[in-house]
Amino acid sequence: MDVKQRCAEKALEYITEGSIIGLGGGSTIKHLITLINENKIYVKVVTPSWETEQHCIDAGLEVVSITDVSKIDTAFDGCDQVDEQFHALKSGGGIHSMEKLVAELSEEYILLVDKTKVVPVLTYDHPVVLEVLPQALHFVNEKLKSFPARASHVRQSSGQDGPVYTGNGNLLVDVFMNAGQDGADLERRFKGVTGVVDTSLFTSVVTKVLVAGETGVQEMKKGGDVR
Template sequence: MTDYKLEAAKAAALMISAGQTIGLGGGKTIAYLVEQLAAQPALQASLTVTSSSFDTTALLHEKGFKLVAPAFVGRLDIYFDGCDVFDANLNALKSGGGIHVMEKLLASAADKFVLLGDESKAQPKLDTKYPMVVELLPQALEIVKQAITARYPQTRFVQRMSTGKIGALISDNGNLLADVYFEAFPDLEQLDIQVKMLPGVVGHSLFFQMAQQAVIAGEEGVKYIYPAVNHQVNG
């Protein structure tokens, strides 16, 4: 059986040129991409790489890549990442890992942000089974919860709790995470602005008009997808 995530990773590897500074997110497709690059020693040696993911960073270190911390990156040639789902305009939800704040930071620094995955990721509209994840200051939990549920009354606000210890799940930045489930997504542009402007919110997992391209693989092969509506990326 064909591994479509691997096929997408192979296609992504062909988009990388010697000497570039690249950023990588997390997940299985990105791990495949790391393996593809590591199999090309000359290309690997020429690259400077950073990542928003602890797991990906560990793999890059294991494979001997030239790593730089995100704090010392001002610009990336290209940033690759997976997602839960993206729509026809490449608006994406990246909710699973809870590292969307760092992912969005690196995506914003890239000349080109590319979504990777299998064909199931591409849907006409965002699927409401995936929440918008909000990272927020611990002191802001109740204030942010009340603000979101008041503005969007048909939502469920669920704080993420740890499965490895008693208590709240803490983000890589030392903050709390909460899943916001919508019955139907409101206007995405307004949602993007209104939630990130709430005092106490560090960031959310809706990537609105950030990706320039998606590379997906499925039964019909690899597809290169662009936004249905042109927009200014990373502006």
């Protein structure tokens, strides 16, 4: 059994019958969907991920729109990196604005990670992603010149000529930061730029982190301790 499946098995303990859960994307979430189905746990699922939605439908889980819920009991997601203060960075999927809405609606927002993704403080080996209104792109690029960034660029589509557009019709700007930046302050500064819808920094919404390693899965406390 790989560590991601172990992590999904541990996450199952945080799900109660009849609850509304949020699911992000990634292979650990796929394992969790399979386990929910196999254990015949009835839940309603909210997800911003098209791929996760398809997996839920294939597994016979009920998927509901985020517009139809006022709160989510527990949400599960992954990330590229999380530090000991529960500051997390997500870079790949480009759906972070909707993922953050799911997180804000949730009583518990739990990250499922393997131990390689846990660091004392965020290192910014991955870019911070901004969802940006197309009309504000030039303005945002000018504002980014005052940030401690090595480089930034509009994410380009690999399947067609031109940029990637989010499901909200916005652009994604990948910002490569210098190391040593405080995640919470950086998130606040980015969100203060007019035209930035949201960022892929999650510094105030994570309530638990489940860390999977070769010897099992442990819940990390703020400060880096695990139990």
